[in-house]
Amino acid sequence: MIPTILTLNAGSSSLKFRLFARDGLALLARGAVSRIGADAELKASLTGGPETREALAAGTDHAAALRALLGFVRAHDDGWRIEAVAHRIVHGGTGYDRATLITPRVIEDLTALVPLAPLHQPHNLAAIAASRGLVGEVPDVACFDTAFHAGRDPLFTHFALPKDYYDRGIRRYGFHGLSYQWLSHVLAQDRPDLHRGRVIAAHLGNGASLCAMRDGRSVDTTMGMTAVDGVPMGTRSGAVDPGAILLLKRTFGMALEEIEELIYNRAGLLGLSGRSNDVAALLADGTEASRFALDYFAMRCAQAAAALTVSLGGIDALVFTGGIGENAGPVREAIRNRLAHLGRFETLVIPANEERMMAMEAIALLRAGSPQGVPPAA
Template sequence: MKPAILTLNAGSSSLKFRVFGRHDLELLARGVVSRIGAAAELEVSLQDGTKINNALPDSADHRAALGALMDFIDLHDGDWEIQAVAHRIVHGGTDYTRSTLLTPAVVKDLEALVPFAPLHQPHNLEAIAAAQTLLGAVPGIACFDTAFHASRGPMFTHFALPQALFDRGIRRYGFHGLSYQWLSHVLATEHPDIQGGRVIAAHLGNGASLCAMRNGQSIDTTMGMTAVDGVPMGTRSGAVDPGAILLMKRTFGMPLEEIEDLIYNRAGLLGLSGTSNDVATLIADPGPQAQFALDYFAMKCAQAAAGLAVSLGGIDAVVFTGGIGENAEPVRRRILDYMKPLGDVQTLIIPANEERMMAMETIRLLDVEP
């Protein structure tokens, strides 16, 4: 039996997964269960290029989705043996600054962080519960999107609020840490001259943020206490004047649930364009609103990069990653055009691979070298 590691990334209506060889990190399978809670479907690509699609019952939840995935592995794995499950966890708070073995106490701590990531953390917890039910004694590993940013100094973790609120968790955490950790690893391995310098990494996708890195460490980042802060995203607003939120509630009478839905699901590129959060669709649309949305996104990313340059004391290189960062050349060009006042910098594109980073973290915890 080939020892293997399963990585899980649970969203509100999807469960993305990959299967890696434990000793060689060979990618054995990848896929997703999409449209959980509606017309759910399991899509898998195997190592040999085989693609498989299986429909799930309309009522399938995260447990049913993981069950379908495990049934698939049992039928099609050849000689795999899942020896650990790595879970992407959006929020680790201040206590979890590295990936860690899941225990009942850890799960309880993660449940307490749900208010800080209400649209992400519950689904991460559902996947943990489902894996524990279906896989029994197979160890689970929590890999945190906040952990990479734990080394930042107080200048980059505080809001301008009283210390008592900071002590209660009202602070800047930062996210997309697994993506930035992977970039740090790739830079150290393939571009050590760049890794030791002043790097601005831009993880641009439906979720988007930028990170200032020096010597592979996070110095500053655009997201704050929650994953809705910072630059605008596909459907998330990014930074909004807190007074606007108060006005929506106090004067417009909007319920908190409606405001939350607005800033997470109906803002960003979708809200600005009025048509779509898909960048390829917006690039192909010559209409003024679509182009305004892309220009606004690019300008805000460039402005964020300028702010991060202050945190770093300059810029030596910009690294793009994520679906937009890797594939949307017109958007990259607009961002770099807006960044011209900052001077010439080296530009790299590095494909995101958070799942491989999770597998590497799992191997480290299991004390086995890849």
């Protein structure tokens, strides 16, 4: 039997998986179910093998999506034994500053955080529930996007509000921590000089943020209490004047649910361009609205990076990652050009690998507790 780690990354309409060998972390299989709740489709492949595509039943939910993924794993089983399931959890609040084994108390705590991450947390929890019913008696491990930012100086975690609000959880948490943790790991291995230095990491994708890192640790980051703050994103607004939100309710008569829908799903690149949240499509489109959306995105990212140099006292490297950061050269160049006044610093592109980071965290917990694995379940 080959001990393996299964990683799950659940979104509102997707469920991505990776299957790693526990020893050496070789990637054995990968895939995703997209368009959950509508015309769902499974795409999966063994490493180096052809892609399997399968249309799933109408109304497929996260449990049915996981069942389809496990069906693919079972059909190609080469003596694999799942020893743990690692789940990406967007919000860990103040209680979770590292990966942890999931217990009923953990589920209760994470459910209480749903209002802080309404676009992600419910689906993360749905994947946990599905896993427990389908994979079998193996440990479920929560890997938090907020954990990397824990322990920052209070200067970077407060809003300018009375302290009792901070004590009640109204504070800056930061997100995309698994991505930044992976970048820190890669820099420690490949560029220890930069790992020790002042690095601004830009995780740019449909969700986007920047992080100031020194000695491989988070110092400051653009996202705050929720994953809608900071720079604009694919469909999320990024930072908006709080007074504008009040105006939308008081003067325009919008309900809170309508405002939430606007800033999470109809803003960002989609809202600015009026066309798409896909950067490749906007670059190809070439219309004035598409160019403006991309210029605005680059400008706001550059402004954020410049502000983070204050938190670090300078900059030694700018590291891009994520779908936009890795693949959209014109956007990287536009951001870099707007930072030319900062002088010389290195620019790197490091592919994101949050799933591998999750598997590493799960293995660390297994080594601490040595629970037994089981074969893939039906």
